[in-house]
Amino acid sequence: MLVRRLLAAQLPELAGLPLARLDPAGSDNVIYRLGTELSVRLPRGEWAAGQPEKEARCLPRLAPHLPLAIPEPIALGSPTEGYPWHWSVSRWLPGSPPDIGGLPHPDQTAAELARFVAALHRIPADAALAPGPHNGFIGAPLARRDTETRVAIAETADVFDSSALTAIWDAALAAPPWPHPPVWVHGDLHPGNLLMADGRVSAVLDFGGLGVGDPACDALIAWTLLPASAREIFRAESGFDEDTWTRGRGYALCTGLNAYTAYAATNPRVAASTRHQITETVADFQRDGFRTAAPR
Known part of the structure; x- marks a missing residue:
């Protein structure tokens, strides 16, 4: 599996953690849950290829000023193992998407x-x-x-x-x-x-x-x-x-x-x-x- 190869090559300390693809994934990224505390995101195409680097650079600067949690980048992966773009590992955020038309409050x-x-x-x-x-x-x-x-x-x-x-x-x-x-x-x-x-x-x-x-x-x-x-x-x-x-x-x-x-x-x-x-x-x-x- 591509994600396993990327982790083994660049973040071997994480390569042995359980890995599960999330469904439905986003339109820009394929997302995997890594263990219980992390997630892996891989851009689907060139149109999204700059996103991991941008988030790694900007989100730590913005997070202290915001009243809600946002993704916390842990590592930025490089193109390798047949995958041509940067990819990212972030802290897993618990919760579930809201229900349109069914908000409790x-x-x-x-x-x-x-x-x-x-x-x-x-x-x-x-x-x-x-x-x-x-x-x-x-x-x-x-x-x-x-x-x-x-x-x-x-x-x-x-x-x-x-x-x-x-x-x-x-x-x-x-x-x-x-x-x-x-x-x-x-x-x-x-x-x-x-x-x-x-x-x-x-x-x-x-x-x-x-x-x-x-x-x-x-x-x-x-x-x-x-x-x-x-x-x-x-x-x-x-x-x-x-x-x-x-x-x-x-x-x-x-x-x-x-x-x-x-x-x-x-x-x-x-x-x-x-x-x-x-x-x-x-x-x-x-x-x-x-x-x-x-x-x-």
Whole structure:
């Protein structure tokens, strides 16, 4: 097995521990549990190849400032044994992903996530640590996603209300850009990247999209997990202003459409979660009273 060979060659003191592949694994990484205290992550392709090095460099700097646990890198593996990219070993974090639509304490969850997001955005974006360009235009202006998003809206017109999706997208593009210096952003806050224990959020995972930019992308969790009542708590306590919230809703829409068009036909789990994400952006938009597209 590849992972066994990598461990034996580079971390022989860990090579004898029990090893079990996690399922479902992430879209960017294959993940194994190593013994009871560790995990191994291996990028699936070139698009994710820089993530282990970035996390090893940045996460120890961020962790002391955050109110929730995040992955603790233990070792950074090198390309070898027929595997072409860096890989990582991190401390195992206990818990399980939250149940969309079944949060035991949604208001509490919203407040916990808001405090995490606000704390991350307050950490000075150290130029020596900032990862620079990051995959998927995370933290970048939404206009870079305009063409692909409009194509996805047209492609899913038989599933979703294309006029409503267009109105949300137009409003997001029309919102003023982030007027302050770039901040640290997680970039991929969805339920699969959270752990919960005893009804509380216990950890935030997968910082492969970590970057610096517009904090609007970290509003994503509001539409991927939280019910409408808790969403308002998250919005208030995270400090997102109206323009950032509007851009965040556009980010939730475009990432939901991207995942839906890419995976829905082959992955029922992704289809269900992204359908929820998209329909929640529509409901939220309508509750805010934006019935027509904002002027371009």
